[in-house]
Amino acid sequence: MSWALHRIDDRLIHGQVLVAWGARLDPARIWVVDDGVAASEWERVLFREAAPGIDVRVASVAEAAAAHAAEAEAPRAAFLLVRDLETARRLAEAGARVTEWNVGGLHYAPGKEKVNDYVYLDERDRESAKALLAAGARLIVQDVPASRPLPLGALDPALAP
């Protein structure tokens, strides 16, 4: 069972993940993969306590890549969250086999172009997206289960196949 959702979302753990995807897929564990969060004891505690009843594991990219294959065999469902495309690419390059990424929320920041209401990309994001696509991963844009999933390449001409 295990991996039920690999999600790229700059809010990491938040309402859409816990309530919408959580109700649909019932995860027993959520891996928050982020070098910055993993390096801060205070933020580790914040995220661990954010999802009562779910085992939240905060890991660096290196730790998550090392644990990824074993977690895939574990009982019940698990989610993995990263905050940006670059972290997703680094996780793949470090050896994690992820066939599909859910692109759930990359919000506006200066220099980023709108792809849809909740996805904004700059050139650096697109480089990471291209690397993930070239390695055979699918990038599927869908904020919540009730919305229609679309390949990122169908929304962003710069990433069209």
Add this chain to the structure above:
Amino acid sequence: MSTPQAGDSAGVTPPRARVPALIVTHADLAQALVRAAERVVGSIEDVTLLSNEGLSRDDLEDAIEASVRDWKEGGLLLTDFWGGSCHTCGASAARRHGEVVIVTGINLPLLLDYLHNRDRLSASELAERLQQKGRDSIRVQRGVPA
């Protein structure tokens, strides 16, 4: 007969600064809650409203911090639900500022109780009280009592 000291005689409460509040929610729930509360108690001041709509984690945290940094003696952050971005970003922002206490699960009775008590309790006392009030306000009635 001794002269009464300020604050120690029965019925005299020392003046206390009003505890300010920032309400952070999804969509326009904060505005709607305050509009509803104003129907009950009239015009409301010293409450700031913020939506997480379209904001990244960093931007939401910055927006919350911009509100709470002016609070000299602490205040309350009222958010919609535990584990949501309004809560976790609020926790990150509040951490850098004195007595900012977060209460999640805001509802209309909780907001009204805050308004009634914000001039007499500290942020910490208010938070404890609101947690209880919010819980107690959820009740079930089955059928019509005999």
